Amino acid sequence: MIAGLGLLVGIVLGLLLRPEVPLWLEPYLPIAVVAALDAVFGALRAFLDGIFDDKVFVVSFVSNVLIAALIVYLGDKLGVGGQLSTGVIVVLGIRIFSNVAAIRRHIFHA
């Protein structure tokens, strides 16, 4: 309940404030959002599995975001930023799909 409310509050805040994305954050924000989504779906799956722990969720969320951003940063420095971003997105996408599949199994038994 509180989690859902938090998501709603975040969306509303983003819509209302319409902040400018700082320039240095620009390449990392999309990757970070996808990484955070991965963490969220992972947490939901863990919750449904009965092994959810809020500390683990916080740590995995933060580390996911940081690692994704770090990989993109490294890629930019090495000159393969575009390709590495794509790689990260693909990996996170696969994880999200598998997590969602598990969640679906839990909720719909299918």
Next chain:
Amino acid sequence: MSDQNSSPGRDRLLHALRRPGRGQVAAGVLLAVVGFAGVVQVQSTEQNDDYEGLREEDLVQLLNSLSAASQRAENEITQLEQTRSSLRNDTDSRQAALEQAQQQADVLGILAGTLPAVGPGIEVTVKDPGGKVGIDQMLNGIEELRDSGAEAIEINDAARVVAQTALEDGDTGIVVDGKPLAPPYTLEVIGEPKTLTEALNFTGGFVADVEGPLVGGEVTIEQKKELEVATLSDAAQPEYADPLDTE
């Protein structure tokens, strides 16, 4: 999963929805962060159609294509400027040719008698009480005037004397181009007044001829700063003569 139709996972979800625990606060905060960041990113993607979010190599490529485009545009500008200057030259030379043609038309028009002329000259009045002034005297006079640079000649405000002008003797006087004129004759001549006067006055010349005992006329010459030769002659289209191409 026995006879219960709800799994423990779903139970937990429903339970959490109905009675949220303290552990959900952290999740809520993080989800708020995700929602916020996601919305911000979506918005910046939507409004961001300039080059802010692009990578270095994309920007370099973009710059290259832009500079190529500007190069093309500059080439086009140069070409267009050349066209413009050549067109301008064209217009100028056409203008010059037109002016020259106009000038020539003016000159020819005065010579052919199709244009009225104005300028300094003399007015010669020939009185002929004896009726003996004929084309001999007049032709001599006209020839002498032409010799001394007469540019336009008019007799009695009625006949313009040009290259094709024919003079005959008539019943009451001379006939110029088929127009019978009666004395006294008034010749208006445009040219250098002094030279014209001298041309008529020399010994044995026009004045001497007319005023001599054989004719017994009287000649008055008046020098004028400005007189007008307004009579026009019809410029006949040459019927047989064609211009010879001299080029």
